[in-house]
Amino acid sequence: MKSDILLESGTGEVEVLEFIVNNKNYAINVIKVKEVVDIDNLTKLPNCHPSIEGVILCRNEIITLIDLGYILDGTRKQSSKFKTIICEFNKIKVAFKIDDVVAIHRIKWEQIQKPDEISTNNLVIGNIILNNKIILLLDFEKIVTDINPSTGISEDRIVNVAYKNRDNVKIVLADDSALIRRLLKDTLTKAGFKNLIFFDDGKQTLEYLKGLSQEKGENFIEDVQILITDIEMPQMDGHTLIRQVKEDPTLRQLPCIIFSSLITDNLKHKGISVGANGQLSKPEIGQLVDMVDDFMEKSKI
Structure with a gap:
């Protein structure tokens, strides 16, 4: 699935991609997403950060794969084929391993609530209430910067x-x-x-x-x-x-x-x-x- 950025700028709207990791619902701003692809060519890397599962080959590009389940819950699933979100920000491309994609939603920025001081989590930048459930908007830049500070x-x-x-x-x-x-x-x-x-x-x-x-x-x-x-x-x-x-x-x-x-x-x-x-x-x-x-x-x- 390729992302098509159709929104006019400055309208107060945003498109978010809802996805699932370990039976929990999360979101990413579509503007960061290059595509969502199924991958079956993981190459393991020696002596790297524990959240880095290895590198993948996508359209003749070698891209680092981060296990989002490990980042969020400390859990790791072994599988020969898996779904990934390919992202680009901070002038780098990076892939995130996820379980499944739900949908793309168009919402207003004002629908994204700031986490309160009690429940604040430094990986969550906003809470989205949609279809009677809370979707957590994640800070993907912080995830990558925590792994390698030189990227941010x-x-x-x-x-x-x-x-x-x-x-x-x-x-x-x-x-x-x-x-x-x-x-x-x-x-x-x-x-x-x-x-x-x-x-x-x-x-x-x-x-x-x-x-x-x-x-x-x-x-x-x-x-x-x-x-x-x-x-x-x-x-x-x-x-x-x-x-x-x-x-x-x-x-x-x-x-x-x-x-x-x-x-x-x-x-x-x-x-x-x-x-x-x-x-x-x-x-x-x-x-x-x-x-x-x-x-x-x-x-x-």
Whole structure:
């Protein structure tokens, strides 16, 4: 099954693929899915992470296979043929072993509820109530980064960020991951930024920006000069956030950068269509600082 990304960007909707692992229902954003295939050519690897079952050959590409059942429950099923989700994010391809696929659902981002503080699990980024059951939306980037930190944002990427005085630049950032927010704060602070305001979803971010606009009019730019946003967030995604900013007669002058693991050559058109001024994949933390500097230089702030 190949995934066809049909949704117009910034509509507040998302397509999720519901699948089953160990009799539990989970979901992944379809935008991350290249295809779902049956595989029978596993090659085991020596001395690798216990969740890595080996490598598979799919359309003449060698792809690492992660056993999702082992990640989620610590269980492992041995079989000669199995179903896999082939994904692409953070500029890598990776396969996840699953039990079965249920369906693709089109829902609104606002239907995805944040986990509460009591039941928070760092692998679950949202709860979806559908057909009288709870489907857990998983953080696949974190799964891969936990196995190999070099595939995502990590502390060692912060080392080479050059410092200069950037305390006149005021940035609003939206990302639902507490880890990413912390690493962004550490990185940008080390680079010399001091005026940083963080939100964990697009809806809160838009409410803050709209409030500034109503209070100060076009002078809102005194309080925020750049918006940096993730794409995949409960309540409101980054594409919808940027579309609404750019459609606002006052806020539309605000430069908007998408900083997401979902930035690929095939998907950049989605950010362009909603008016994003720049797009970067999440591992490129140093380039994010350079891009902010470029916008500030152009605006003469």
